[in-house]
Amino acid sequence: MASPDLELQGAIIARLKADATIAALIGSRVYDQPPDGATFPYFTIGEAQFLRDDATCVTGGQIYLTMHAWSRAVGFPEVKRIADAAVESLHLAPMTLPTNHLISIMHRQTRTFRDPDGLTSHAVIEFVANTEKPAA
Template sequence: MDNKDPVWPIQVAIFQALSNDQQLSADVTGVFDHVPDSTAFPYVTTGEVTTTPSGAHDRFGARSTITLHGWSTYNGKKEISEIANHLLRILDHKPLQVDGFHAVYVHHEQTVTMTERGNDIRHVAVRFAIETELIPN
């Protein structure tokens, strides 16, 4: 039985889902794993991922969480709230095509808004839980 780690396939699937969404793309300059230095605000980054085994006797499964981050210099929380709403619309309780895995569910777990670096950058962290099962060869 393969014990394939779903972390990278999940990140790729989420990146594709976000990057292919026209409404989100109209409101942010991009979706990034690593943000180039000259990138203008607002944008979305993929963040922290955790994975815990949760399979059955006959298959490998995992419960993963991924935190997505929205960044803005808008004076107030309106823009980061709109980014969070896009992320929820695109991912929460929606099917996700994860290469090599069946995504059993994608659920929103938590949203946190913050003010960063001298009160000039607004930040929202949106965490999702994703249950996956390895697709047998």
Template sequence: MSGRDLSGPLRRAVIAALQADPGVAALIGSRVYDYVSAAPAYPFLRCTTMIASPWEATGGVRGSLVRLQVDAFTKGYGRAAAEPLAAAVVAALDEADLALPEGFLVSLQWRQTRMLDDPAEQGVTHGVIEFESVAAL
């Protein structure tokens, strides 16, 4: 099977969509990152893990199956702050029709959300929101 790694264009489109979404912005402003400084302002989102594998459809359409993770970090209010932020991410991205800077999005589906206490910093809740997508050329 041949494919094309489109995880980079997808990551850029996801970050742009989250930064532009009114529901997300109401909770965190524009604090959506792919890299986080040593002392970030809370709450914020980070687009992190991308696992890409080849994808091909009938007719020679090729691209990638991408598993994408968005991390939500809140401080001071536990899950009471983290859960609405995770829900806003799901609302913004699940089955969204994002424009990719290269290729096109075939599908983007929410798979699961997990809430964790962050062991690295007291009082921080870490929401892990996972999506699965297909992007093609």
């Protein structure tokens, strides 16, 4: 059985790449690790933390996810549109995982700022997901 956060990452990438609004904004540029010289704007899957929270007869936990939107357009509008589209696509989305069960995924917060290079607008989008493993 694969880790819930790895399975969720795959489901998120597939969902974002299939989303028409996201595709209109960034094409299929959704990456785990962007390639060298990646074309802006794009979206990356960031850090994840799995906190196990078992209960009687249930194995599960919370996954805290961080994702990033990147833009070189002037100002914040483009990066905010990308972040908003990702939130709309993922918040409370019904996604199927290969061996685990996604109970819920909820948007927690989005922060936007200018990166130190002075050119790149950056949004950090945070989610929490609840998962459980099906009974054996």
